[in-house]
Amino acid sequence: MSKQFTLKIYRGQPGKQYWEEFRLDLKPAMNVISALMDIRRDPVNTQNQRVEPVVWEDGCLEEVCGSCSMLVNGRPRQACTALIAPILEESKSKVITLAPFTKFPLVRDLMVDRTRMFENLKKVQAWIEGDSSHDRGPGPSVSQAKQEVMYTLSTCMTCGCCSESCPQVNNESEFMGPAPISQVRLFNTHPTGKNTASKRLHKLMGADGISSCGNAQNCYEVCPKNIPLTESISAIGRQVTIQAVKDLFSFPEED
Numbered sequence: 001m002s003k004q005f006t007l008k009i010y011r012g013q014p015g016k017q018y019w020e021e022f023r024l025d026l027k028p029a030m031n032v033i034s035a036l037m038d039i040r041r042d043p044v045n046t047q048n049q050r051v052e053p054v055v056w057e058d059g060c061l062e063e064v065c066g067s068c069s070m071l072v073n074g075r076p077r078q079a080c081t082a083l084i085a086p087i088l089e090e091s092k093s094k095v096i097t098l099a100p101f102t103k104f105p106l107v108r109d110l111m112v113d114r115t116r117m118f119e120n121l122k123k124v125q126a127w128i129e130g131d132s133s134h135d136r137g138p139g140p141s142v143s144q145a146k147q148e149v150m151y152t153l154s155t156c157m158t159c160g161c162c163s164e165s166c167p168q169v170n171n172e173s174e175f176m177g178p179a180p181i182s183q184v185r186l187f188n189t190h191p192t193g194k195n196t197a198s199k200r201l202h203k204l205m206g207a208d209g210i211s212s213c214g215n216a217q218n219c220y221e222v223c224p225k226n227i228p229l230t231e232s233i234s235a236i237g238r239q240v241t242i243q244a245v246k247d248l249f250s251f252p253e254e255d
């Protein structure tokens with residue numbers, strides 16, 4: 001007889017959420033996404049009621065796009081890399097809970113709207129200003145050590161796990177969370193991005209910026225890409241302080 005387990009899912013719409021359970025056969029290499037797909041094929045709950053299929057978001061299924069973020073047994077992570085067997089073994093339980101993130105507006109079931117994160121990336125100008133209208137030859141060389149730091153920072157997939165775990169990201173606070181701060185570090189390290197570093201730093205000087213970080217370090221603990229977020233926050237904190245001192249002795253730059 002095949003081994004069975006239960007997915008207990010916090011589903012519903014804004015203002016009307018409820019727990020619903022589904023019993024499933026454990027298959028080899030099954031992950032949370034393939035378990036949800038099994039439910040979609042035959043959405044019958046443990047009460048033997050045929051219900052609406054569960055809604056969730058996914059994309060690449062290889063922990064690169066950041067879209068299948070959810071709380072798996074209460075931990076913010078990507079559903080695509082959440083393998084069922086090890087989770088059952090670790091929890092010593094036959095039940096796995098799935099819930100949507102709480103720091104983003106709920107769309108439905110396990111799907112939330114992460115627009116806020118992308119808006120914050122726009123706000124801090126997380127890009128390199130470039131003019132590709134003509135070939136200007138190779139850019140400045142970047143040391144191996146810098147390349148390694150930049151590569152790690154560039155793996156951020158805007159999944160939102162860091163914001164979900166951060167106590168400073170809440171309804172009372174405007175804090176934009178650690179990911180955009182870390183992206184400022186990435187683009188301020190880039191030899192071309194450096195030219196516009198002060199613009200990015202100024203965007204982090206408000207109530208939604210770096211001063212709202214309480215240094216609880218939860219963000220670093222949950223980042224699926226192991227991005228050194230607290231290191232980024234310290235590095236950018238220093239850059240913001242130096243920028244503030246420079247501002248005291250110069251005319252403000254135009255945005």
Ligand code: SF4
Nearest residue numbers: 156157159160162223
């Ligand atoms: S920093 Fe890590 S946890 Fe935060 S959005 Fe990027 S990949 Fe996700």
Ligand code: SF4
Nearest residue numbers: 166213214216217219
């Ligand atoms: S260090 Fe703590 S307060 Fe700062 S961004 Fe990370 S989780 Fe939030």
